Amino acid sequence: MNSRPIVALDAINFEYGGARKVAALTDITFSVSQGEFVSISGPSGSGKSTLMNILGCMLTPTSGSYQLNNEEVSRKNSREKADIRNTQIGFVFQNYNLLPRASALQNVCLPLTYGGFKRRTRKERAIEVLTKVGLEKRIHHHSNELSGGEQQRVAIARAIVTNPQILLADEPTGNLDRATGDNIMDMLENLVAQEQMTILFVTHDPDMVKRAKRSIKIRDSRIAGDEAQ
Ligand SMILES: Nc1ncnc2c1ncn2[C@@H]1O[C@H](COP(=O)(O)OP(=O)(O)OP(=O)(O)O)[C@@H](O)[C@H]1O
Ligand SMILES: [Mg+2]
Structure with missing residues (x-):
């Protein structure tokens, strides 16, 4: 496996604004290399979708650094970010x-x-x-x-x-029966094995967590575990 980091998050914080401020992500630091197959799991409301939206350049972190292919995403304007979403x-x-x-x-x-x-x-x-x-x-x-x-x-x-270089999937098997869910996971696994795609997916299902090569756990907006498996 190539160890070049594609994604590098450093001390990312994200707070939803408005009347009821919510610290949805706190001090998130990790990096992901090309060809990694990573699950993200944790309780409802812990910040998983917020994290996926930041990785997908749909939300901008309140603070911290997000580098995608060695380029700082927060320095990009909205057109450049749309371009990243459409191509990478x-x-x-x-x-x-x-x-x-x-x-x-x-x-x-x-x-x-x-x-x-x-x-x-x-x-x-x-x-x-x-x-x-x-x-x-x-x-x-x-x-x-x-x-x-x-x-x-x-x-x-x-x-x-x-x-794309990176595939981000928020609960890709969440609404599906076991057999169909397994079939979707087979497909993701093949994209990693055959096309060296880098995949991060969110799941609630411990069996789907086991199928990834690395498991990141989020709890109360923070990383509570990050293990190869
Ligand atoms: N648009 C928003 N405005 C304010 N708070 C929000 C907003 N979206 C999410 N939140 C809050 O931010 C926190 C993290 O939400 P997020 O959607 O990232 O959780 P999640 O881990 O994906 O949960 P689930 O497993 O239920 O999908 C939650 O406490 C949620 O209430
Ligand atoms: Mg979610």
């Missing part, structure tokens, strides 16, 4: 976040529209990743005509279609 990071949302009236193919093509690819190239690439997640027979189904596990697979296809 794939994000799988817990509730899939698909466009319901658009087909699986249209959903997966969407991130490629920002990349200046030709229409035909976009379609070919989208079909390729939909095939990879086992949905070649469902490409024209609207996402509201797909099962939960199929929607999750479209969400993963959409997240990997740009061939």
